[in-house]
Amino acid sequence: MNFFTPLDASTAAENALVPRILSQGCVRCPGAMALAEHCQSLYNLSLSRNRVFKRGETQVICQSAWMLDNSMVPDGTDVLGGALDVLCDLWFDPITEGNGFSAPFTDHAKNDTMDGIRALINNKNNYAPFRCNQEMCRRERYGISAVGSMADVEAASPESVYAAYQRMLARSRCEIFYVGRGGEGRVMETFSRAFSGISRGDILPLSTEVVREVQSVREVREEHPAQQSKLSLGFRTGTTEADGGRAVMLMLNEIFGSGPVSRLFMHVREKLGLCYYCSSSMDLIKGTMMVNCGIDAKKKAEAQAEILRQLDEIRAGAIADAELDAARKSLRSAIRQIYDEPTSLEMWWLGRMLSGRSVSPEEEIDHIESVTKDDIASAAQKILLDTVYFMEGTGGEVTDRA
Amino acid sequence: MRETALQISSLLGEMYYKIPHKSGLDIYVYPKDVSTTFASIAVNYGAADRHFRLAGEKEYTAIPDGTAHFLEHKMFEMEDGSDAFDYFAETGADANAFTSSLTTCYLFSCTEEFEESLAILLDMVAHPHFTEESVQREKEIIAQEIKMSEDQPSDALYYGLMQSLYRKNNQRIRVAGTVESIADITADTLRRAHSVFYNLHNMALFVCGNVTPEAVIEVADQVLTAAPEASFEVLREAEPAALAEKRFVQQMQVSKPLFCIGVKDIDISENPRERMKKQCIMDILNDVLFSRSSPFRNDLYENGWISSSMSYGFTHCLEFSHNVISGESKDPETVYEKYISYLAQVQKDGVDPAAFERCKRVLYANCVSSFDDASEICHNMMDTILDGEDPLDEPQIIASITLEDANRVLRSLFCEERTAMAVIMPIQNNKEADK
Structure with missing residues (x-):
């Protein structure tokens, strides 16, 4: 309920x-x-x-x-x-x-x-x-x-x-x-x-404010007593599910930062060895994207630059056919898996109800098939960095055995 | 001749095939009508395997802590220098791997091109390939993984408890090792570990989903070559009954103290079915003692000694066994005292028969539900079969458990001498303390 x-x-x-x-x-x-x-x-x-x-x-x-x-x-x-x-x-x-x-x-x-x-x-x-x-x-x-x-x-x-x-x-x-x-x-x-037995009155209207512009990038830095530092980049995507942009944004996220063949995993982790995890996620109703990684404090600038460089490449349309195919297959598989788990099925339809677009998993797979490189590049061009949050780890642990 | 065997549970209406493959690999295939097919290959090699010797050798060879986990990372590197994830991406499979103290496991799920993905998985684990350069680069990635884990209060709590409960058992060891211990690992260390442990006789393949045994065998026939019998042993030191330490305390950035109380179980049967039965008895007992229906839990919560969520569980296998409860409390020592006196009282009074019947229902329901999902079935098969048991026996075992069984285990397992507590305390701010 x-x-x-x-x-x-x-x-x-x-x-x-x-x-x-x-x-x-x-x-x-x-x-x-x-x-x-x-x-x-x-x-x-x-x-x-x-x-x-x-x-x-x-x-x-x-x-x-x-x-x-x-x-x-x-x-x-x-x-x-x-x-x-x-x-x-x-x-x-x-x-x-x-x-x-x-x-x-x-x-x-x-x-x-x-x-x-x-x-x-x-x-x-x-x-x-x-x-x-x-x-x-x-x-x-x-x-x-x-x-x-x-x-x-x-x-x-x-x-x-x-x-x-x-x-x-x-x-x-x-x-x-x-x-x-x-x-x-x-x-x-x-x-x-x-x-x-309940007298239902006027239903409260639902709406979400979508911010599509950024005046200047905001930097927030905090210190925490931890060994690892955390870098979180917040973006405005400029595209939402209500705009009909769900399939293209799912493809973009898949190529950019979701899973082990994504740009972020392959470059920030595998090629540069900067982190154990680096991934992106989106709220397609709000039109926001977040990139998260755990790094050494002194590698912050390098990690941030590489994350943004990968996004720039996608903006420029430098996407290989193999990447496109892999993203399609991965999403197709993930969507079909929804049928095996009751809570996944519930969450699927709940998401569609909130966006006001009644799309079945099978229809979504069709939409994904039709997404092109140009669609992804254009969507990426609208993405704007808004906030850089850096949690600087200052190390330290205290152990005491009795 | 070794033949395919069909294991059936008439109670559940579930079944799977056991296929001793000619290569030496045992294959388990569980056909199920679901969208997702799941496969995992397990190697009997984990963080606890720190010393081995080959047949004929007198001395054990030590391996740096974290080697099994390091090897798991590097097995994704393919012979042509590419990454196995690239191959899985071509088939659309979602691949992953993990290492525990006893096992290394490689797995994937897919909704299409199953045979192709299985071929990649088998090829990957059978053929190691690493360069010194890639091993060095991986150290930076794993160092970040280790630091992330060391920053997690829940991990610190768990290992703190293991180091308190055990003196010799390698449950004490962090699966990924430490930044210092992995510094010694080279491409040679990994090659050696692979050649010793990644023997098909020391591995097992589990598949669940829309598949036939024939399809799985065909891929195995194509990819795998027969392995010689495994001929090594690992060093296991006998674990004394006494604890290593009574308390573990560490300060970290947490909002409230976290506690984890554990009791070391020294009564581990050699008989797998007996172990499965004890696991079931303890699952029932834990719900009787610590679920939201328990007076103890309710009393602690109502009086503000613990936060709402408290977890508990019994881990029982041939190599080690312990029962744990953990939660959040403003005063862990008070919780510990109340826990000890509560158990003493229940041991005296015996288990409430009504609670026992209710919690038996809970375990039955959990057991039935665990056969819904292909990945859960694979994990279950792996855990139970590698410990010598059969997952389909569980419903019958649950049905056979009596109140007397529960009282017997209650009275033998819980014992203050073998009970330890790990605590993560919020960091004391010196300026605050000076005030």
Whole structure:
């Protein structure tokens, strides 16, 4: 069950707290232990508790449940029925106090979220791109974290999160996915009934601001006590999925910086030996691209120059036929693999719903076949470097044995 | 004559073929109707293999730490000087490799041109090619990999615990070695390691997906030549029951202290089926003791001693065995004390029968789900078959486990004398401390 809601500083933290609170218990299973016991009895019904992310400037609040198919249950337990009951109980019959959620549940959810925000620093591979994005989009809604800011989480109350929950049910676009061997009729019927008690108002409109110009490149440098330095380059791509540019951008990303035959891997890692990892990724709704690598502090200029040089070559159309073929084959394979994994299939369609372009995996493969070198070069010409984030490692570790 | 054997699980409705190939390589083919086909070839050679001797030799030869992992990187270099990734790119396969303490594994997934990709994989592992220059250049890349890993608090925590639990067992050793240890590696070191360990009798191939055994055999027939019997042994020192150290503490840039409590298991059966059974018993017990339904976990969380996420797991194979829980806490020593007293109490009271039945269901469901995905099936086959077991036996073994089994293992495994803790503390800011 996915709620699409505008990513906004005034609501992000409270929206993101909703699933954290609801997944702790409901009237029928009034606490984490009782709920966990019930889920274990249902052959390990697994519930997400904080599946919250952003795509473009849309905040997506998910509640997922993974379960064993009824045909594989040895004793006739109706796992699907049990799972639907649990989801409806959690989301439509939560524990409330006055006009708010349970105060202890709210405190737990806030503490867990704040722990998560603080712990971002623990993993530098993720922290550097997070900071780069935050700096690049500091004046856009995209710069807001999917779980909101520390201060907003701290300020949330049982009442304010409950109001966010009611607003979400009444006014957020909601997309429900079911992937399984059968039973979709039961799923449709269950959620139709559950939502029949909710009066749905005007649905909150979703939009994403796409920045296509850069005045000047911004450099941000921070020091951290680590052996390895991290370089993150943030770019504006100028092309989005809504522009119809998905296939060409996937090809560009594949050739430039995704996987072991990409330019970044072959040149920055293999030829120059500057790093163990160097790769690019894109948000095709926002129109941004990020390049991330881990390097020695003194190699920063060399790594940055090589990354930009490879992009320049693609801009100039210096793309070999073999590169083009390899990118097509790799994407074709990656797209076909989507059918083997329920969550991949869900994420595929969720992405298309957010972009407003209903393209099936097979149709996407056709689009990819038709992308030319010129298409890729033209798209690359629109890409602009916006922000250079450098986390300089200052080394040092302290070990103490008792 | 060695013949193809069909392994079947009537409980799961799953099956695979075991093919002892004439080259000496054991091949396992698991036909499955999915889009993606997955293949992996495993070499019985990992970071723990630090000394070997050939038949007839008296002395063991030492290999620099990190050699197995270094070799894994360099096996992608092809005889014509190109990179195996270029060949895989032509077939559209997504290739990768990894090294663990006991195994080196090369793998790919694909949705087309499977036979061509398999030929590349087999050719690549059978034919090493490296130059001194490329080995030197690889050192810079691996040095960055090592530094990245050393900056990861989760890795520091894991190795800190291994170095506390084990005195002799090579679980203590970082898979990639250290920047210092890999400095000694040359093209000759790698050639020697390849000639000793990359013997087809010391390897196994696992394939899962839309394939037939015949197709796999045909490629193997074309690419592989028969290998002589492997004739080497690796040095393994006996692990004493006692811990190396009770605590490991390191300061790193983390938001809150991280802890990892482990107990060394000294009761490892020679019988693979017994090992699989013990693994299943412990998987059930761990859920009883440490999942969100456990009173212990709930009490720690409700009272603010631990953060929401806590992980746990039992690792059990012929060479080593330990059980671990890890999480985040403002006060790891308090968590440790509560853990010790909780286990003493449960050992006295015995496992709650209702919790046991619930958690048995969890394990059954996890086992069934693990046969959904081709890559997971390959990894499972690799882990279980290389340890002498059969992955399809698992559902029957789970069904046979009783409450008495759980209580027996609970009372024999957990023991404070063999329990250690690794902790990563936030860096103490001296200026703050002076205030």
